[in-house]
Amino acid sequence: MPELRKDPVIGRWVIIATERAKRPTDFKIKRDPPHGGFCPFCPGNEEKTPPEVLAYRENGTGANGPGWSLRVVPNKFPALMIEGGLQREGEGIYDKMNGVGAHEVIIENPDHAKTLADLTDAQVESVVWAYRDRIVDLRKDARFRYALIFKNHGEAAGASLEHSHSQLIALPIVPRYVSEEIFGAREYFNFKERCIFCDIVRQERGDRRRVVYENDDFITVSPYAPKFPFETWILPKAHQSSFEDGQVREYQNLAKALRITLRKLNAALDRPPYNFIVHTSPLNEKNLPYYHWHVEIMPTLTKVAGFEWGSGFYINPTPPEESADHLHRMEV
Amino acid sequence: MPELRKDPVIGRWVIIATERAKRPTDFKIKRDPPHGGFCPFCPGNEEKTPPEVLAYRENGTGANGPGWSLRVVPNKFPALMIEGGLQREGEGIYDKMNGVGAHEVIIENPDHAKTLADLTDAQVESVVWAYRDRIVDLRKDARFRYALIFKNHGEAAGASLEHSHSQLIALPIVPRYVSEEIFGAREYFNFKERCIFCDIVRQERGDRRRVVYENDDFITVSPYAPKFPFETWILPKAHQSSFEDGQVREYQNLAKALRITLRKLNAALDRPPYNFIVHTSPLNEKNLPYYHWHVEIMPTLTKVAGFEWGSGFYINPTPPEESADHLHRMEV
The missing domain is CATH 3.30.428.10 (HIT-like)
Structure with a gap:
């Protein structure tokens, strides 16, 4: 055991x-x-x-x-x-x-x-x-x-x-990381009475500099403070805390966003190794107003070393505005 | 900038x-x-x-x-x-x-x-x-x-x-990670009125199953809940919160402990790549009763992947009792 x-x-x-x-x-x-x-x-x-x-x-x-x-x-x-x-x-x-x-x-x-x-x-x-x-x-x-x-x-x-x-x-x-993310989102909600991920989607859609791809239900962005070069997130545009409670049309558009995003990363980085993670709410915690499920994709391009292990800080040599611009241009 | x-x-x-x-x-x-x-x-x-x-x-x-x-x-x-x-x-x-x-x-x-x-x-x-x-x-x-x-x-x-x-x-x-470690140590101190690292040193010295090496001032152990196979810590036996406030004799014995520990890792794992980190108190926070500086060494043997990135949990296939036993036996 x-x-x-x-x-x-x-x-x-x-x-x-x-x-x-x-x-x-x-x-x-x-x-x-x-x-x-x-x-x-x-x-x-x-x-x-x-x-x-x-x-x-x-x-x-x-x-x-x-x-x-x-x-x-x-x-x-x-x-x-x-x-x-x-x-x-x-x-x-x-x-x-x-x-x-x-x-x-x-x-x-x-x-x-x-x-x-x-x-x-x-x-x-x-x-x-x-x-x-x-x-x-x-x-x-x-x-x-x-x-x-x-x-x-x-x-x-x-x-x-x-x-x-x-x-x-x-x-x-x-x-631990899920609790920390939910805790942070709840603190923001307590202060602003708004979902922070909804605010991120709104600001990124207005700003455009970090937008990689968008369809009716999903937006792909380079996050503002990415741990790694070319880290890329896919967020549902409508508020929803649980991945598993979507509409049929949403899964169709998620599949489209995921496929296009992966193909853009392949084109930009010569088919890199990567991890992705579905960030969603705990099981049986339904319809949370402060949490918003999403997917985080991290190509494996740099090595995590002593500084990161010792500090929890990440050193990222590529500004997300640059990686988003590059991915956005990729025809797939 | x-x-x-x-x-x-x-x-x-x-x-x-x-x-x-x-x-x-x-x-x-x-x-x-x-x-x-x-x-x-x-x-x-x-x-x-x-x-x-x-x-x-x-x-x-x-x-x-x-x-x-x-x-x-x-x-x-x-x-x-x-x-x-x-x-x-x-x-x-x-x-x-x-x-x-x-x-x-x-x-x-x-x-x-x-x-x-x-x-x-x-x-x-x-x-x-x-x-x-x-x-x-x-x-x-x-x-x-x-x-x-x-x-x-x-x-x-x-x-x-x-x-x-x-x-x-x-x-x-x-x-972040330093704050978390200090926070955890302070919580323990508030509850027990003892330094948790002093308690770790005491329990490991009594138990022996995770001890790799020991001299007058330092002990090298495989920690109880290591993130990675063959993760190895070097702790001063006497309570001290800041690395830079040691005695001359202590630096001599630290050098000895560090050199022998690295040589044991080299012998056991065929000169592996590794990271080590000196965990010490923040600058100008002196003589903290609840914190205890130490060194953490992590050989790079496994890959950090989606599960770890998504959860903050680590899957370690090697029980520390096994790695300590193996390192302990190595003649260097």
């Missing part, structure tokens, strides 16, 4: 993921990972993953066989385990609990060679529907307080398998 | 470092950086750096020429500028100020081929004295509230030059 341990000073929880345990000697070879020809996410290899929890498939095809266009499976090497209770306990001055949670993989399409940016609008739309369907299902489990959806693309961004996929981790606590 | 910009939601400051400005096209080639033969930190090339602010040198040798055993110079491409005031101002809903601060490089020894772990105890001791001397000097400047000392070793850990060096960044504000 993985263990959650709490740093006794700053209170950050860490997952000691024993199911993925690495012996010290594993790190010596880690720097040049092997790439075999076998892919557990390709059609025909369905038995190499745990049984699917969701699939979009052709009529008449059976679970855990070919015929799917999208497939969601539990992670074979999960950071957290789905069974058990939290069992909080102390260890002298330290605190720990069981690593309970869900860790799922969204295999975005059957074609090994296609990245998310290479898919059609309709295919990207089915990916965002899968995110929604899984959240709607997982929020029925009362142990879970947050569902984090993210994607690591490319080895430098932490992807260990090449076949395009996203991940979902459902957690028994609201993670 | 670099600009400090504040994320309007979570309140994190970012340095938009215009002096190091990167055009979008720079990132396309960034992934395979060139390694020329020329090194601006080698003896004979002193005119390629800004004039030194401190040097330990042979009697009779002049500033900014050869004859030094250690040299501190301003960073040629500083993240912050030494001149000017903060000039806080708004930009609609956003906040910014000037990027005022000092950014210095500590060139640890003249020999290009020697890393910090390859130096003698006496040489490592002169490095820790240089850290101390620079802090003592910079704390006279009333604009600075914090001096962060850190080291990036190896390209994967963010070092852009190979010749072994550390860095110091003096900041006009206390950075």
Whole structure:
């Protein structure tokens, strides 16, 4: 069972993921990972993953066989385990609990060679529907307080398998960064009686210098204070706190915005590795007036080093007005 | 002038470092950086750096020429500028100020081929004295509230030059992570009337499972809730809040602990890239009963990816009891 341990000073929880345990000697070879020809996410290899929890498939095809266009499976090497209770306990001055949670993989399409940016609008739309369907299902489990959806693309961004996929981790606590973001947004709301993200959307739409792309429901911007060069956010224009409570038309336009934004990043930066994260409200906290879900995309272009680890400050050599201008011009 | 910009939601400051400005096209080639033969930190090339602010040198040798055993110079491409005031101002809903601060490089020894772990105890001791001397000097400047000392070793850990060096960044504000650590330590002190780091030292010395090394004044441990595999901390055994207020004997024993710890990491992990950070109290906050300076060393073995960026949670596949046991056994 993985263990959650709490740093006794700053209170950050860490997952000691024993199911993925690495012996010290594993790190010596880690720097040049092997790439075999076998892919557990390709059609025909369905038995190499745990049984699917969701699939979009052709009529008449059976679970855990070919015929799917999208497939969601539990992670074979999960950071957290789905069974058990939290069992909080102390260890002298330290605190720990069981690593309970869900860790799922969204295999975005059957074609090994296609990245998310290479898919059609309709295919990207089915990916965002899968995110929604899984959240709607997982929020029925009362142990879970947050569902984090993210994607690591490319080895430098932490992807260990090449076949395009996203991940979902459902957690028994609201993670630190999410709490901080919600806390900040609530403080602003208490002071102004307005959603800060709505204010950001309004100011960016007026200013235009940091706008990358816009459609009826979504706007893509370079944020005012980006941690990294070419960090890019996609925000719904209308106020909405939960990703999973959108309208059909909104998921269509989100898919369009996501696909175009990724293609612009590909064109500007020669298909960079990247991470993206869906920032949304905690499970079962509905219709918050002060929070506004959105997607943050971070290409992996610079290295996080001692200064950032020591300070929580980020040094970004590229002003967002420059990256937005560059991305805006890219024809995709 | 670099600009400090504040994320309007979570309140994190970012340095938009215009002096190091990167055009979008720079990132396309960034992934395979060139390694020329020329090194601006080698003896004979002193005119390629800004004039030194401190040097330990042979009697009779002049500033900014050869004859030094250690040299501190301003960073040629500083993240912050030494001149000017903060000039806080708004930009609609956003906040910014000037990027005022000092950014210095500590060139640890003249020999290009020697890393910090390859130096003698006496040489490592002169490095820790240089850290101390620079802090003592910079704390006279009333604009600075914090001096962060850190080291990036190896390209994967963010070092852009190979010749072994550390860095110091003096900041006009206390950075976020430092405030969080001090806040956590103060909360504990308020509750227990004891320093949490003193409690950590006491528990680890009794428990032994996470102890890597110990001498009269310092203890090296794998922390209970490490973010990364083989994360390793060096703590003074006696309570002390400021790095720069030590006794001569303590700097000797710190040098010994640092050198042995780095050599053990080298032996266990085949000379890994790493970052280390000196965690110390803000400038001119003296003799805090609740804070305890220490060094945190983080080998670069795993990649920070979407989950960590989205949650502030870390997934660590190596229990600290295992890494401590392994490091403890290493003969160096």
